Amino acid sequence: MFLELLMVLFAQLTMTLGRTGAKFVMLFGFIFIALGLILFINWAFEYLFDIRIAQGTILRRRQQYADAITNKAAKRKIELYGELPRKATKLDVAGLERWCAGSPQDWAALYKLSELYEAAGDLKNFVRCREKVLKEMPRKGTGAEMATEWHRVADVYLELKDMEGARLGLEYFANQFSQTPEAGLARQRIARMTGNAPAPPVITGVNTNPFIQPEDHLAAPRSRKRLPPEI
Numbered sequence: 001m002f003l004e005l006l007m008v009l010f011a012q013l014t015m016t017l018g019r020t021g022a023k024f025v026m027l028f029g030f031i032f033i034a035l036g037l038i039l040f041i042n043w044a045f046e047y048l049f050d051i052r053i054a055q056g057t058i059l060r061r062r063q064q065y066a067d068a069i070t071n072k073a074a075k076r077k078i079e080l081y082g083e084l085p086r087k088a089t090k091l092d093v094a095g096l097e098r099w100c101a102g103s104p105q106d107w108a109a110l111y112k113l114s115e116l117y118e119a120a121g122d123l124k125n126f127v128r129c130r131e132k133v134l135k136e137m138p139r140k141g142t143g144a145e146m147a148t149e150w151h152r153v154a155d156v157y158l159e160l161k162d163m164e165g166a167r168l169g170l171e172y173f174a175n176q177f178s179q180t181p182e183a184g185l186a187r188q189r190i191a192r193m194t195g196n197a198p199a200p201p202v203i204t205g206v207n208t209n210p211f212i213q214p215e216d217h218l219a220a221p222r223s224r225k226r227l228p229p230e231i
Contacts, residue, residue, distance in 0.1 A: 080141050081133065082108040093120065100129075107137040123156050131169065143180030146173060151188070163193060 088099050088109045096113045100106060114129035133151055141149075157166035170190050174183040190196075211225035 015148075025056065076141075076145075078108070080139055080145070081111045081137065082106070084108040088112070105136075107133050107139075118156075127153055127156050127160075127165065135172065135210055140176075143177045143182040146177060147180075147182035147186065151189075154189070158193075167193060206226055 002164045085106070085108075087093050088096060088106075091099060093113070096109060096116065100113055101108050103109065110133050114126050114133065117123075117126040117129060130149070130153055134146070134153070140146065148170050153169045154166040157163070157169065167190055174186040174190070176182045188227045
C-alpha cells in the first residue's frame with residue numbers, strides 16, 4: 001500500500017516537474033522524514049527514558065534533579081546560619097577574619113570563613129571557627145544535620161592527632177541532642193575512640209560455622225603438598 005502511494009506520488013511529480021525534478025523532490029522528502037524520525041526518537045528517549053541521544057549532551061533531567069538538591073541545600077544553609085552579606089562574599093581569608101572580628105555573631109560569615117580555612121588546609125583554624133558557630137549560634141538544625149557537622153569536626157581533630165578535642169566535640173553534640181538516635185551513635189564512636197567499647201560476646205559450645213566440625217580445631221594441620229602418586 002505504501003509502495004503504491006509512493007509510485008502514484010512519483011508519477012504526479014514527474015508529470016509536473018519532470019523526471020529529474022521528481023527525483024530531487026523524493027530525495028529531499030526522504031531526508032526530511034529521516035530527520036523527523038531522529039528528532040522523534042531523541043524526544044522519546046529524553047522524556048520517557050531520561051536519556052538524550054544527541055552527542056555531547058548530558059542527562060538533562062537528572063542534572064535538573066541534582067541542581068534542585070543543591071539549591072535546597074543552599075536554602076537550608078541560609079536558614080541555619082543566615083545569609084552571607086554581599087560585601088563579605090568577595091573577601092579573602094584575612095578580610096573575612098577581620099569582618100568576623102567586627103561582627104562576632106555573623107554566623108554565615110564565620111561559617112564561610114571555616115570553609116575557606118578547610119579549603120586552604122588550615123585545619124586548626126577550621127575547627128576553631130566551625131566550633132564557635134555550632135556552639136554559639138542560636139538556631140540549631142536537626143539532629144542529623146548537626147551530627148554531620150560535629151562528626152566532621154571530630155574527623156579533623158583526629159587528623160590533628162587531638163583525640164581529646166574529638167571526644168569533647170562529640171560529647172557536646174550528644175548532650176545537646178541527647179534524645180536523638182544520632183546522639184547514641186556519637187556515644188558509640190566515643191567509646192570506640194577511647195577504647196571503652198564493650199567486647200563482642202564469646203559464645204562457647206556453639207558452632208556458628210556449619211562447614212567446621214567442633215573437633216577440627218584439635219586436628220593436626222593438613223599439609224598442602226601433594227602426595228606422590230601411588231605405585
